[in-house]
Every structure is written in C-alpha cells, then in structure tokens.
Amino acid sequence: MKIAKSSGCILSYDPNLRLPLWPSPEFAREEIMSIWDQADVIKINEEEITFLTGGDDPNDDSVVQNKLFHPNLKLLIVTEGSQGCRYYTQDFKGRVPGVKAKPVDTTGAGDAFVGGILYRLAADLNLYK
Secondary structure, three states, rough: HHHHHHHHHHHHEEOOOOHHOOOOHHHHHHHHOHHHHHEEEEEEEEHHHHHOOOOOOOOHHHHHHHHOOOOOEEEEEOOOOOHHHEEEOOOEEEEOOOOOOOOOOOOOOHHHHHHHHHHHHHHHHHHHH
C-alpha cells in the first residue's frame, strides 16, 4: 500500500466483512481499521457500518461522516442492496437509487459494483469533485 500510494495510485478498500473468517470480532475490527485511513475510496455496506462503529445507526449520515470518513478519503460509498447506495466526499454527499432487476445470483455483485466505480474514476479523476 505504501509503494502504491507513493506512486500516485488510488487505493480502494472494500473490507467485505466475513466474521467467521476472523479469530474474533474485535480482531476483525482492529485489523480492518488498521489500514482504513490509507484508502482513497472505501465501499462498505450497512452491516459493516454497524459493526465498525460498535452498533451505531447505519442510516445516520453523521455516523458515517464523523466516525468513518477520514481527512484523506476522496469517496466513501455505502451500498444498500436493491435500494441503491449513498456516497460521501469531502464536499458533498448524495444517494443513487437501485435499479430494478430480477437477480438470479448476487454473488460478486459488490465486486462488480466496485469495479464499475473504479473504472469510472480511472477515466475521470475529477469525479470526486
């Protein structure tokens, strides 16, 4: 991460919380947050907000902005499944509604979403503004 950052790369982070894969919830939280402030773009979901903040309301913008947004972060995205997503930058925030679809299998949906976001950001680094 240090080499990528010093080379001017945009660092994206999707913690993709899977508690059964961690020795304990406390260890998971500590490790996830240990690199949190290095990311330029972070994608989380509502469950991860609740987990990372110790039980706070994932729908409260002030929780996201005060507890999870860090000074060097360019974009924080909160996915809400079929409801769409919320986004936060240094200067503004907003919401994008979901697109109606009849899912067959949602495996990889978050990864595809992040891939699309990163593709657009790579094409236009001014999207943060």
